[in-house]
Amino acid sequence: MKIKEYTEFQKDEIWQLYTQVGWTAYTENMTVLERYADVRQIQLVTDNTPKTVAFYQSLGFVELEKLGCCGFMRAR
Structure with missing residues (x-):
């Protein structure tokens, strides 16, 4: 597996992954x-x-807490 920063939106690649x-x-x-x-x-x-x-x-996401932020969600 190769993980790299996704810098250019390519519809076909996204569709394949999401499928x-x-x-x-x-x-x-x-x-x-x-x-x-x-x-x-x-x-x-x-x-x-x-x-x-x-x-x-590994994809570059950072937990909100580490950015000095927090998040909220109301689930139903």
Whole structure:
């Protein structure tokens, strides 16, 4: 596996990745991704497991706490 910074939005690559992990909310409507192709900040909510945390850290994500921030969510 090769992990590198993703610097150029390529619809086909994104579609393939999201299809492989079953993210049909995006693959069934790719215009959502195209609409946000120039977004410079991404906030991610995911399971708090060592494997998941390590994966996203390897992609350059930083926990909000380490940036002097916090996040909130209201689940229903």
